[in-house]
Amino acid sequence: xxxxxxxxxxxxxxxxxxxxxxxxxxxxxxxxxxxxxxxxxxxxxxxxxxxxxxxxxxxxxxxxxxxxxxxxxxxxxxxxxxxx
Amino acid sequence: xxxxxxxxxxxxxxxxxxxxxxxxxxxxxxxxxxxxxxxxxxxxxxxxxxxxxxxxxxxxxxxxxxxxxxxxxxxxxxxxxxxxxxxxxxxxxxxxxxxxxxxxxxxxxxxxxxxxxxxxxxxxxxxxxxxxxxxxxxxxxxxxxxxxxxxxxxxxxxxxxxxxxxxxxxxxxxxxxxxxxxxxxxxxxxxxxxxxxxxxxxxxxxxxxxxxxxxxxxxxxxxxxxxxxxxxxx
Numbered sequence: 001x002x003x004x005x006x007x008x009x010x011x012x013x014x015x016x017x018x019x020x021x022x023x024x025x026x027x028x029x030x031x032x033x034x035x036x037x038x039x040x041x042x043x044x045x046x047x048x049x050x051x052x053x054x055x056x057x058x059x060x061x062x063x064x065x066x067x068x069x070x071x072x073x074x075x076x077x078x079x080x081x082x083x084x
Numbered sequence: 085x086x087x088x089x090x091x092x093x094x095x096x097x098x099x100x101x102x103x104x105x106x107x108x109x110x111x112x113x114x115x116x117x118x119x120x121x122x123x124x125x126x127x128x129x130x131x132x133x134x135x136x137x138x139x140x141x142x143x144x145x146x147x148x149x150x151x152x153x154x155x156x157x158x159x160x161x162x163x164x165x166x167x168x169x170x171x172x173x174x175x176x177x178x179x180x181x182x183x184x185x186x187x188x189x190x191x192x193x194x195x196x197x198x199x200x201x202x203x204x205x206x207x208x209x210x211x212x213x214x215x216x217x218x219x220x221x222x223x224x225x226x227x228x229x230x231x232x233x234x235x236x237x238x239x240x241x242x243x244x245x246x247x248x249x250x251x252x253x254x255x256x257x258x259x260x261x262x263x264x265x266x267x268x269x270x271x272x273x274x275x276x277x278x279x280x281x282x283x284x285x286x287x288x289x290x291x292x293x294x295x296x297x298x299x300x301x302x303x304x305x306x307x308x309x310x311x312x313x314x315x316x317x318x
Contacts (some may be wrong), residue, residue, distance in 0.1 A: 011188070016267065018193045019192060065150075070143055070179065072186040073233055 002049050004081040005060040009069045010041030044068050045081075053080070085311035086113045090127035093159070094119040094137035094148045099170065099290060103133040106290040110306035119151045128313045129166040129210070130157055132173030134226075134288060144229045145175030145188060154180055166210040166309060167282045168183055171227055174274070174284030183277055183284045184207075184242060185234030191267025195228040199299055200265055202250035202273045202287055203257045209280045214308040220257045221250075221301030223287035225265060225273075230286040232268040232275070239269055249283055250274035 019040040027035050046063070048056040061078050069076035080081045089107045091114060093100045104114035115127050119137075124130060137148035148154070154176075161167045161182050169177035178184045190196060204212055204219040215221075234242065242248060249272040254263045264271050266286070274285030289302025 015188070016191060016231075018189050018191055022193060067146070068142070070146065070186055072178075072184075072235075073188055 001051060001053070001056070002047050003044075003053060003056040003060075004047050005046065005057075006039060006079045007046070007060070007064045007068050008046040008077045008079070008082055009044065009074050010039050012073055012075050015073055085316050085317050086111065087128040087310050088113045088115050089129045089131060089309070090115045090117045090124045091131045091133055092117045092119060092153055093133070094135070094151060094176075096137045096139050097133050097135035097172070099134035099288065102180070102288075103131050103170065103290040106302065106306060107131070109293055110303065110310060112306070112310050117153060119153050120147070120196035121153050122156060124156045124160060127160075128317075129161055129309055130168070130274050131290075132157070132167070132169040132176050134291070135170055137176060140172070143179070145172060145177075146181040148172075148176045149179035149181075158182065158200045161277070161282045164281050166313070168211055168305070169282075169284040170288055170290060171225075171230070171286055174286060175229070177282060177284045182282050183275065184238050184247075185232055185275070187229055187286070188231050188233055189229050190227070190231050190265075193305075195226070196230070196265045197224070197226040198265075199265070200287065201253050201255060202301075203253040203259070205248045205251055205280065206276070206280075208246065209276050209283050210312040211252060211283050211305045211308050212249060213312045215304045218257055219304070220253060220255070221292075221304065222299035223289055223292045223301040225287050227266070227286055230268070231266040232272040232286075234269060235297060242272075242275060243270065245278055247276050247278065247280075248272055248274075249276050250285055250287070292314060306313045
């Protein structure tokens with residue numbers, strides 16, 4: 001069984017995100033005065049091939065926490081996509 | 085005795101040559117080590133140099149933290165012997181869990197490349213033993229992701245235990261945001277582990293040992309390292 005996962009990595013709340021800030025500062029110039037709190041992160045997709053979906057989810061979670069994100073500065077959210 | 089100092093080359097390291105040269109110029113015996121090596125050839129001290137290990141593609145220093153050579157580096161650190169991470173090497177030490185906190189994008193987003201000043205905050209590391217607290221060193225920086233961050237509890241613990249080794253400062257050692265090139269928390273330019281034997285720093289002491297090519301603020305780090313190793317051996 002192959003399962004696809006999507007991992008979203010963002011800087012923790014409260015940590016200065018200069019990239020998000022740069023985007024935010026461009027908003028009023030384009031006429032969007034009512035958009036705020038922009039945070040820029042990264043999105044990782046991966047396919048996990050194991051027998052049961054629970055083990056796949058656990059493995060995806062472990063990969064996300066141990067490699068894809070640094071828990072000191074980043075939050076990570078793992079989401080299962082459709083079976084491929 | 086000429087202390088043997090290993091300098092690790094990861095794919096993408098680019099300050100390894102300068103680090104090896106600085107060790108030799110300052111009287112040590114440079115020992116080149118490859119990232120796939122599983123021993124440090126009996127080195128007394130280890131330097132993780134600057135650059136872009138494994139391209140820094142995932143996060144700076146992240147993949148290097150899992151390199152085979154990091155096992156003997158970890159053992160070396162745990163046995164209380166000196167380890168210095170410079171710039172990318174500092175990022176690797178944080179990612180490998182040998183130093184607290186993390187280094188992330190400079191507050192101004194720009195890559196910063198210039199000579200700055202740091203104030204020596206502690207002498208209780210093998211890399212600052214020959215300095216005086218309050219000494220101001222001129223050393224270059226060159227990084228895009230050198231803003232030291234940690235959560236408030238970690239920062240408080242680092243400060244309480246005197247783990248801050250260098251802070252960005254002005255010409256007279258004054259601490260002011262104007263002298264903080266990357267927005268680092270508490271103006272931290274370098275810090276140590278609790279034991280003091282593992283130090284990471286964003287400035288490049290290996291580029292600051294030869295008066296012919298710039299400032300010499302890096303000399304005292306190598307002097308400290310080599311003399312503390314000689315003292316430990318006798």
